[in-house]
Amino acid sequence: MLWTWDKTDAVVRCGLVSAVLTVAARAVISSCCWSSFFILWGALATLYVISAFPQVSTKGRAVLITGCDSGFGLHLALHLHKLGFRVFAGCLQADGRGRAGAESLQKLKSDRLHVVQLDVTSQAQVDKAVKEVKKILPDGEVLWGLVNNAGWATYGDVEWVSLDTVSRIVDVNVLGLIAVTKAFLPLLRRSKGTSIFTEASIREMAAKMWESMDPEVKADYGRERFEARVQLMKSYSNSGDTDVTPVLNAFTEGLVQRWPQVRYNPMNVYFRTRVFIATHLPECIYEKIYVG
Structure with a gap:
């Protein structure tokens, strides 16, 4: 079992709960001492660690991943295959005409790695993918996990x-996710498996955005402000952690833990602090520190 920031968070939360319970107990029972806080904290933390430890075997279990053309989907397909899962890698362009994901997966020539044509916005392709998975799955193996990784995003002001x-964003990120989940739930239900949801060229996107923008909006905002926002987005996109290991580990734990968490947050200390400030402190503090 890997020790992650999620587990550290859980242990700290156990301590907070223990502190609240101890204070409440002291208000009712004056003889209750503070040593009970440490005993309770230790007990809760131990129970959590014990519950997080058991893992299922990857043997005889398959996982379907959407959005394997590049990014996390591609990395996860390779990672889970290495761990022993049978992997169905859903690609927007399984013939390799798009990004190199499908081609690199097919080059492995593994009997446990299958590239599946899957545009999550096409019900016909979703239905065909279900039939293909059923056909390929050997007797005795089950579809254990579904990773809804396919996603699409843009940036800019609403008027842009x-x-x-x-x-398109709604079709891919919402309706496509629901369509794939509904289609594969019968297979997952039989194996009592897991479904994981995730939220994935800036210059090309910016050009299309500017071309489609209303002339009045262009005049109001100006090209200079638009380009400044494009540069900001480039900076934002390139400022993240280049190490994808924590994310892959979070995906993996969601699939192999006997009692998986509802939510995994594979963030480093900086982003955990930023999220904490954004969600627990007044908005003016967050804006002063991070927005300016």
Whole structure:
């Protein structure tokens, strides 16, 4: 079992709960001493660690991952295959005409790694993928996990983004996720498996956005402000942690833990602090520190 920031968070929360219970107990029972806090904290933390430890075997279990053309989907497909899972890698362009993900997966020539054509916005392709998975799964093996990794996003002010773009985002990130989950739930239910949801060229996107923008909006905002926002997005996209290992570990734990968590947060200390400030402190403090 890997020790992660999620587990550290859980142990700290056990301490907070123990502190609240101890204070409440002292208010009712004056003889209750503070040593009970440490005993309770230790007991709760031990129970948590014990519950997080048991793992299922990867043998005889398959996982379907959407969005394996690049990014996390591609990395996760390779990672889970290495761990022993049978992997169905859903790609938007399984013939390799798009990004190199499908081609690199097919080059492995493994009997446990299958590239599946899967556009999550196409019900016909979703239905076909279900049939293909059923056909390929050997007797005695089950579809254990579904990782809804496929996602699409844009950036910019509301007036800059066309309704077609918004519709595309909803189709991929919401309706596509629901369609794939509904289609594969019967297979997952039989194996009592797991479903994981995730939220994935800036210059090309910016060009299309500017071309489709209303002339009045262009005049109001100006090209200079638009380009400044594009540069900000480039900086934001390149400022993240380049090590994808924590994310892959979070995906893996969600699939192999006997009692998986509802939510995994594979963030480093900086982003955990930032999220804490954003969610627990007044908005003005967050804006002063991070927005300016």
